Structures are given as structure tokens and as C-alpha cells.
Amino acid sequence: MAGKKGTIIIDRELCKGCYLCIEACPNSLIGIFDELNQLGYYPAYYREENNKDRECTGCATCALVCPDVAIEVYRE
Amino acid sequence: MSEKVLMRGTQVIGEAAIRAGCRFYAGYPITPQNELTECMARSMDATPGGTFVQAESEIAAINMVIGAAMAGARAMTSSSSPGISLKQEGISFLAAQELPAVIVNTMRGGPGLGNIAPSQGDYFQATRGGGHGDYRTIVIAPNSGQEIADMTRTAFEYADKYRNPVLILADGMMGQMMEPVIFPEPIDISSLPPKTWSLRGAAGRPSKVILSLLLNPAKQEELNWKLDRKYKIIAREIPKAEKYMTDDAHLAVIAYGTAARIAKGAVRRVREMGLKVGLFRPITLWPYPSRELHELSRHMRNFLVFEMNMGQMVEDVKLSLEGRSDVHFYGRPGGTISTPDEIAKIINTLYHRQNLEKDS
Amino acid sequence: MQKVFQRPKYLKQAVFHYCPGCGHSIIHRLIAEVIEELGIGEKTIGVPPAGCAVLAYDYIDVDMGEAPHGRGAAVATGLKRVLPDHIVFSYQGDGDIAAIGTAETIHAANRGESISVFFINNACYGMTGGQMAPTTLLGQESTTTPGGRNEKRDAAPLDLSEILAIARGSVYIERTAVNSPRNIRKTKRAITKSFKTQMAGLGFSLVEILSPCPVNWKMTPVEATKWIDDTMVKTYPLKVIKDTVGKIDG
Incomplete structure (x- = not known):
């Protein structure tokens, strides 16, 4: 994670696939995972592979809108 | 105090x-x-x-x-x-x-x-x-x-x-x-x-x-x-009841609250006439003092339930006695209040109709 | 790196039973965050409603006493009068507070009971399957307004918060929403202010929170958040409806 300002951890088993976080992320860093979780939803996931100019800033907007408290946010 | x-x-x-x-x-x-x-x-x-x-x-x-x-x-x-x-x-x-x-x-x-x-x-x-x-x-x-x-x-x-x-x-x-x-x-x-x-x-x-x-x-x-x-x-x-002059009685009036006050007056009146009548007054209505009433029925076969309604507690009396005694009912509903004389008359009639004077 | 956002202390480790995109759990989280920030977790007592949030006690980790449908304000009154130094809040849906419990709510407000009321407005009866609530918008379809709510047949929506503002004992009433990051932050500030109002013993406060119900609105969660912005706020404008408290610290 060297060089990054922030990062998030999404608990896929808490996610209900509302995707409000995807809508909220200013840098489009969240996507839809292609495997169902145990609740039966396609959970959101953090797309770490994104390029440099679209880095996570740890703004926590995704966590703020997440109805299921599935996202933890880390910042430098 | x-x-x-x-x-x-x-x-x-x-x-x-x-x-x-x-x-x-x-x-x-x-x-x-x-x-x-x-x-x-x-x-x-x-x-x-x-x-x-x-x-x-x-x-x-x-x-x-x-x-x-x-x-x-x-x-x-x-x-x-x-x-x-x-x-x-x-x-x-x-x-x-x-x-x-x-x-x-x-x-x-x-x-x-x-x-x-x-x-x-x-x-x-x-x-x-x-x-x-x-x-x-x-x-x-x-x-x-x-x-x-x-x-x-x-x-x-x-x-x-x-x-x-x-x-x-x-x-x-x-x-x-x-x-x-x-x-x-x-x-x-x-x-x-x-x-x-x-x-x-x-x-x-x-x-x-x-x-x-x-x-x-x-x-x-x-x-x-x-x-x-x-x-x-x-x-x-916690079941609780008052028994009044029931020891030698052939008939007990069963009433609670205000009705029991009236019934007690009636019992005193008919006692003066020589009728062996007592009063059983439940103080707890739930739980109903069924055991106490049941014990009374060992030497008594006639009960008169008096209520200021058209017959509600009478069901608990029947449930308690399980068919062992005759249960009679007299009620006045709607907020009317019976007098002791009125209840005494009812007791008197019932007492003689059931031939209870012969029991002694 | 350090953790800057995590499950608040007063939110239990549990998977919410709410549908995807439901606003209830966001509001639960905000209440838990504010309780933690104000340091009142050991003296707060919540009164959950009947309705979707009936299980709020499975999530918010403070003492909770369940009220019969609509009676939150009355139960909270009893709790608060016996425990005046405690913080008492009721959490109520729109059917609970604005239909069956209208009388209890208006009179608690008028008495100036020192309680916090969180009124979740999702414009329908959620748990029972999407019937018309007193807050359902004109024209909005529900299972009991199949052609849309019709003013002649079904009456117009009831503006409970505005009614409560008239009550002399209410001191702070604000309408917010949890459909966007900005509105969620504002809602948290309103919840904070409501608790602080109570801590200062100033009187009755209420936060009405517009909250998405995607399933009963037959929308995706994202559509539901947009519908609040585009449609719902026209009937229920987001604003401070009454505030005689002003700035408050503590």
C-alpha cells in the first residue's frame, strides 16, 4: 500500500449488494464481485488494481452511505 | 400505628x-x-x-x-x-x-x-x-x-x-x-x-x-x-376468601365486593329468621379461591351466586365445584343496586324450594 | 495507516435484517455513533417501535424497552420521568408515530417531555408490505392505494413535524434524509443536537428522517435515494422546522 493515502476493507459477507458505495465513491474504486456471498448477493469489492490517478483517499464516503456497516476505512 | x-x-x-x-x-x-x-x-x-x-x-x-x-x-x-x-x-x-x-x-x-x-x-x-x-x-x-x-x-x-x-x-x-x-x-x-x-x-x-x-x-x-x-x-x-357463618350452613351466598356487603346484610336477616345460611366472599378473583370453595362443598350442596351483572363469576363457581353442588344465580345488572331485603327474599325462597330446612 | 471508519462501539456485531439499501440501519449506526461520541452509552435507554425497526434492540447496544405500536412517546415519558438524569429516545416509523401514535406524540411534545424522538419517514408501512402510510405522497402507489394516493379517497399526507412545531413544549424539530453523504452527515448533526438538547434538559426534540424503502417503492437502492431528492423532498422539504435551542454545547 506504499504511496497510497487510503484504503478500504469491504466485508463481503455483510454486503447486501445495494451498491450505494459504488455510486458514492468519487474515484470509482468499488466494483461488483462476480461470486455470490452467503447472504445470496453479489457483494461490492474494492478494486485495488486501479491506476495511480484514481487512488483511494480514505474519504470514507462509501462507509458513510453503507447501510450494512460492511466497510472499514484506513487513512495515512 | x-x-x-x-x-x-x-x-x-x-x-x-x-x-x-x-x-x-x-x-x-x-x-x-x-x-x-x-x-x-x-x-x-x-x-x-x-x-x-x-x-x-x-x-x-x-x-x-x-x-x-x-x-x-x-x-x-x-x-x-x-x-x-x-x-x-x-x-x-x-x-x-x-x-x-x-x-x-x-x-x-x-x-x-x-x-x-x-x-x-x-x-x-x-x-x-x-x-x-x-x-x-x-x-x-x-x-x-x-x-x-x-x-x-x-x-x-x-x-x-x-x-x-x-x-x-x-x-x-x-x-x-x-x-x-x-x-x-x-x-x-x-x-x-x-x-x-x-x-x-x-x-x-x-x-x-x-x-x-x-x-x-x-x-x-x-x-x-x-x-x-x-x-x-x-x-x-395467594387465593383468598372470607367465610362468614358457613360452618353450620346449608346454603352459602357467594358474592364479592359491593355485592358481598349487600349479601352479608341479607345473611344476617335470614339468620334472624332461623335459616342456616352463610356467605363465601372471594377476595382474590384471579386466582379464584377454588380450593376453599371446594372444601365448603363437602358439607354444603347449595350455593347462591349473587352478582351485579347477569352471571359472570358464577362460571368460576361452577368450575370450582365441578358439578358437586347445585349452583343458583341471582343478578342485577346495569348499575342497579339490590337491597339486603331483596337478597334475603331470594335466599328465603331458594332455601324452602330446596327443602333445606329439613336438612337440619 | 489508521482506521478512520469502523463499526461504532454501540452497534452490536450483527447482520441487519433490513432489505438492501434500507435507511434504518444507517440511522441505527448514526445513533450509535452519536451515543459513543457524547459518552452517554451507559445512561441511554431506547424505545423501539412496532414495524421494521422493532428489532432495533438487536443492533443498538444500549438498554431498550419495547413499546406497543405507536406508544413510544408515552413509554418514553414514563421512563424519563422516573429516570430524569438518563437519556431516553424513541425510534418510530411513520405509521407508528403519525397514524396510530399521533395523540401520544403530540401530547409528549406539548408537555415538553425531555426526550429525543427519531421519526423515520419512508412514506409507507414497510414491514406489513407497503400499504399507504399517513406520509405516503399524493399519487404514490402502495398496496392500498393501487392507483396512487388520491386526496379525495385517501386524504393528503400528514405533516406531523410541522404540527409538532406548533406544540409549545417542542424546542427543536428538523427534517433530514439519509439518501446522500451530505444528508447523512446532516442527519448525524441533527441527532447530536437532539441528544444535546435533552442533556441540557431543554424539552422535546424530534428529527424526522426521510429514509429509502427500495423494496416497497419497487426501485433499486440507488433509484430510491434519487427519488427522495427528486420527489419526496417536494412534499417533505429538508429543513429546520423549529429551533428555539440555537447553538448548543455539552
Whole structure:
């Protein structure tokens, strides 16, 4: 994670696939995972592979809108 | 010991409640019990830590009592028949959540708005739960000012001991009648055992919840079994009745509350005529003093149930006697009040019709 | 790196039973965050409603006492009067507070009971399957307004918060929403202010929170958040409806 300002951890088993976080992320860093979780939803996931100019800033907007408290946010 | 004072029944309940440690009262005006609400307004103002709320409805009043009981206070509300109907949802919640509270019903004529005269039309409602679900309320039916003073304290003790709503079932006559009373000494609230189940904030312990929603049928069944075990203990421990001149009697009148006062007068009259008649007066209506009545039926085959309704407690009498005796009924509904002479006439007729004079 | 956002202390480790995109759990979280920030977790007592949020006690980790449908304000009154130094809040849906419990709510406000009321407005009865609530918008379809709510047949929406603002005992009433990051932050500030108002013993406060119900609105969660912005706020404008408290510390 060297060089990054922030990062998030999404608990896929808490996610209900509302995707409000995807809508909220200013840098489009969240996507839809292609495997169902145990609740039966396609959970959101953090797309770490994104390029440099679209880095996570740890703004926590995704966590703020997440109805299921599935996202933890880390910042430098 | 306190001195003897002359007081109206409704006010006796109020004074006795404060002395029993009641510190929360919510009520709504309805005749014939307004003096109780007024008395609580004055008394709570004069009692440190006391709260009086004139609620916007009977429904709000019982729900405030729910909140106060959750917080651990000795809490009470009072009303009269139509208002008690409105409280039933809350009483069901009190039973389900196992919260102690005292509810006073000064019964009046009904159904509907009825009138404001004394009646006993709410026996079914009081003893069968009244609200929804599989539960019981303890029902106490005093018949004198002194008994009101004593039993109001008992009501609070039962409520706390069994964590169950307790109903004091009076009527317009009990409420309005003035009688000399000696009050028990006030209790020291700080001496009461702590209510560890109450909601006081999760300080130094995990949070807790008082609820009645049990979506899992197995959990709901568990609660119902638990309540049932408690009700069985209550039914064993607290049934109470007065027996008056029953030892040699061939016939006993069975009546409670105001009706029992009238019946006692009638029993005295027919005794003067040489009839061997007694009185059996249930003081707890739930649990019903079935065993006491059952024992009486060993030497008695005739019972006359007198109620100020068209026959409600008579069902409990029949259930208690299990067909072993003849159960007769006389009732006057609608807030009419029988006289002792009227009941004496009924007793006399029945006594001779059943050839009871030959039994001796 | 350090953790800057995590499950608040007063939110239990549990999976919410709410549908995807439901606003209830966001509001639960905000309440738990504020309780933690104000340091009142050991003296707060909540009163959950009947309705979707009936299980709020499975999530918010403070003492809770369940009220019969609509009677939250009355039960909270009893709790608060006996425990005046505690913080008492009721959590109520729109059917609970604005239909069956209207009388209890108006009179608690008028008495100036020192309680915090959180009124979740999702314009329908959620748990029972999407029937018309007193807050359902004109023209909005529900299972009991199949052609849309019709003023002649079904009456117009009830503006409960505005009604409560008239009550003399209410001191702070604000309408917010949890449909966007900005509105969620504002809602949290409103919840904070409501609790602080109570801590200062100033009187009755209420936060009405517009909250998405995607399933009963037959929308995706994202559509539901947009519908609040585009449609719902026209009937229920987001604003401070009454504030005699002003700035408050503590």
C-alpha cells in the first residue's frame, strides 16, 4: 500500500449488494464481485488494481452511505 | 400505628398507594373514580420523587406506566370500565414483558358508555385477561375501606413479587363510600429489593432489553410456559376468601365486593329468621379461591351466586365445584343496586324450594 | 495507516435484517455513533417501535424497552420521568408515530417531555408490505392505494413535524434524509443536537428522517435515494422546522 493515502476493507459477507458505495465513491474504486456471498448477493469489492490517478483517499464516503456497516476505512 | 380516619374509597386507594411506595401515577378523568386521580395529583406533588401525569388518554396512561415500570418504579394507573377497555393492550404488554404495575378499575354500568352507577360487569374482562394473548392478571376485590387500604399495599407487593400486573377491582359504591380506615405505616422504598431486571442504562453490565416480540414460535412457547409456571405458583400461593357463618350452613351466598356487603346484610336477616345460611366472599378473583370453595362443598350442596351483572363469576363457581353442588344465580345488572331485603327474599325462597330446612 | 471508519462501539456485531439499501440501519449506526461520541452509552435507554425497526434492540447496544405500536412517546415519558438524569429516545416509523401514535406524540411534545424522538419517514408501512402510510405522497402507489394516493379517497399526507412545531413544549424539530453523504452527515448533526438538547434538559426534540424503502417503492437502492431528492423532498422539504435551542454545547 506504499504511496497510497487510503484504503478500504469491504466485508463481503455483510454486503447486501445495494451498491450505494459504488455510486458514492468519487474515484470509482468499488466494483461488483462476480461470486455470490452467503447472504445470496453479489457483494461490492474494492478494486485495488486501479491506476495511480484514481487512488483511494480514505474519504470514507462509501462507509458513510453503507447501510450494512460492511466497510472499514484506513487513512495515512 | 396510624390513627383512624374517615375517607372515601378512591382516596383510600391513593393514600394507601403512596404509603406502599407508589411513585408514579398516570391517569385520565373518568367518573366514578376522579377523586383517585385528583388525590394522586396532590399526593405525588407532596411526595419526594413522586410523579403525576395527567395523560391524554387511558392508552397513554397505561403506556406511561409501562415506561415507569421498566425504569423500576412502583407505578399505578386507574380508570373505570370504558377506560379499562382502552388499557387492555398495555396490560397485555405488561403481562408479556413481566412488568409489575397496579391498575384500579372502579367499575360502572355497561356495556358501551353505560352509566356511572356501581356494577360488576367487568368480571370477565378482569379475570380472563381482558387483552389479547395467553396471560393472567392478579385480581383483588376489596369490600371495605379498611380492606382497600390493606389490599392496595398487597397489590403492589404481589406486582413486584410476581412481576405481573395486578388489578384492583372496585365499583362506584366502593369508590364513593366513606368509611373509617387505619392505614398501614408507609414503607421505606430504599428497603425494597433492587429490581435487577429494570432498565437503568447499561453501566458496568451488558445492555438489556425488555420485549414481548418473539418471532420464533419456540421462543414464544418458552415464554408462555414460563408465564404459565408463574401463574400456577400464584394460583397456589395467594387465593383468598372470607367465610362468614358457613360452618353450620346449608346454603352459602357467594358474592364479592359491593355485592358481598349487600349479601352479608341479607345473611344476617335470614339468620334472624332461623335459616342456616352463610356467605363465601372471594377476595382474590384471579386466582379464584377454588380450593376453599371446594372444601365448603363437602358439607354444603347449595350455593347462591349473587352478582351485579347477569352471571359472570358464577362460571368460576361452577368450575370450582365441578358439578358437586347445585349452583343458583341471582343478578342485577346495569348499575342497579339490590337491597339486603331483596337478597334475603331470594335466599328465603331458594332455601324452602330446596327443602333445606329439613336438612337440619 | 489508521482506521478512520469502523463499526461504532454501540452497534452490536450483527447482520441487519433490513432489505438492501434500507435507511434504518444507517440511522441505527448514526445513533450509535452519536451515543459513543457524547459518552452517554451507559445512561441511554431506547424505545423501539412496532414495524421494521422493532428489532432495533438487536443492533443498538444500549438498554431498550419495547413499546406497543405507536406508544413510544408515552413509554418514553414514563421512563424519563422516573429516570430524569438518563437519556431516553424513541425510534418510530411513520405509521407508528403519525397514524396510530399521533395523540401520544403530540401530547409528549406539548408537555415538553425531555426526550429525543427519531421519526423515520419512508412514506409507507414497510414491514406489513407497503400499504399507504399517513406520509405516503399524493399519487404514490402502495398496496392500498393501487392507483396512487388520491386526496379525495385517501386524504393528503400528514405533516406531523410541522404540527409538532406548533406544540409549545417542542424546542427543536428538523427534517433530514439519509439518501446522500451530505444528508447523512446532516442527519448525524441533527441527532447530536437532539441528544444535546435533552442533556441540557431543554424539552422535546424530534428529527424526522426521510429514509429509502427500495423494496416497497419497487426501485433499486440507488433509484430510491434519487427519488427522495427528486420527489419526496417536494412534499417533505429538508429543513429546520423549529429551533428555539440555537447553538448548543455539552
